[in-house]
Amino acid sequence: MPKPNIIFIFADDWGWGDLGCHGHPYLKTPNINRLAKEGTDFHRFTVASGVCSPSRTAVMTGHFPARYNIDGHFAWVPQNEKRNMPDWLSPDATLLPRLLHQAGYATAHFGKWHLSNDMIPDSPLPSAYGYDLYGAFNCAGEQMPVHEDAQHTIAFMEKCAANQQPFFINLWVHEPHTPFHTVPKYEWRFRDLDRPDQIYASVISHADDRIGEVLDALDRLKLADDTLVIFSSDNGPARSSRPVDPELMYDTATGAGWGIGGSKGITSGRKGYKSSLFEGGINVPFIARWPGKIAANSVDDQSLISAVDLLPTFCELAGAKLPQDYQPDGVSHVATLQGKVSPERSKPLFWKIEARWPPRPEAPHHWAGFVIVDQHWKLLTSKDGNHAELYNLQADPLEKHDLSSKQSQVVDKLRAKLDEWKDTLPAHPSGAVFSKERSRQPK
DSSP, X not given: OOOOEEEEEEESSOOTTOSGGGTOSSOOOHHHHHHHHHSEEETTEEOSOSSHHHHHHHHHHSSOGGGGTOOSOOOXXXXXXXXXXXXXXXXXXXXXXXXXXHTTOEEEEEEEOOSSOTTOTTSOOGGGGTOSEXXXXXXXXXXXXXXXXXXXXXXHXXXXXXXXXXXXXXXXXXXXXXXBOOOHHHHHHXXXXXXXXXXXXXXXXXXXXXXXXXXXXXXXXXXGGGEEEEEEESSSOOOOSSOOOOOEEEETTTEEEEOGGGOXXXXXXXXXXXXXXXXXXXXXXXXXXXXXXXOTTEEEOSOOEEGGGHHHHHHHHHTOOOOTTOOOSSOOOHHHHTTOOOOSOSSOEEEEOOOOSSOBTTBTTOOOOEEEEETTEEEEEOTTSXXXXXXXXXXXXXXXXXXXXXXXXXXXXXXXXXXXHHTTSOSSOOSSOOOGGGGGSOO
């Protein structure tokens, strides 16, 4: 099999239902729809967290983010320290871009980073993680304007095409995360909508157009048949816990834009939103196109694919060797991408996140602190383990029927596996992953 170019488009807070091809009432997303028409739409893909930084850690490392004590988003140093987190993902970890670089790929990252934070000036730059070139925000150093991601991607593709070198690009778009950086052209497209929906639709449409620019460039460079393109999202859609009007806000990495009142993402019936470990927070779009290798205009609603599977999958496609001392949490899904349905997994999946029990009335599906998925069973438990719910995802993908009282043996079996996994996790972060700012904090 020839080595494909790989473009991994990772959106930010893009809900499962926020696509025209998933039936959204007013979001048309013609370019992402094109990917679905020319590729396969995998309905059961899940990310490894309900929030940004740990979700991205899983993509980069092929590991559950709890192995690095990355359970939440990277923030100010005192907040990271208070939450028993490092200040950045270690560049010394086994990393997807470095493995592909070693396999002969030109590697680049354009868009959001958030494997550290722009407020931590001594954090490693993305270039320390195995990239030949980057333009990013939510990182140390200069912040790339959010709308320049596609133009940098296309320029890198053109250079690689001229050099006849395979490439790997992480294109991590900002949309639809707050602040919403609206542009008049896109607001005008949705002038008949109420203001919050207009804001949301305009940034989604702008992102979809930039994705279209990348797809058009692949066609122009005659690279489409040789390129695997994947569109996904780092977690489910954000929502305010109470009704609020859109107000201007300022972000140190991306500038001024509209706030959480414009967050109108939907999950198409999945419980919970961003930060939840119910399916609304972790079951996100995953559309893959590779003409002639991945079936066109197809839907796979059976195969369980996780973000931790991307590293072994991409490495198999690229002919990249995994280090002997590296044990991925994921499995390769090359055969799944090519049409072999995989409803069963050889390895269970695990999640850990900070969550409050009992649940708050305004966030009823955001209480689970630990989760295991093993085959078609999903067990969610509170942080202290005193409350648990069990779902059969194959029969009940929207998690409507808690079976914990009827399937006590299954609950006990999954609890045992979950406890065994917890015992493998480090108590604290380790390595060169702490800012010098920590020494300045009052004790």
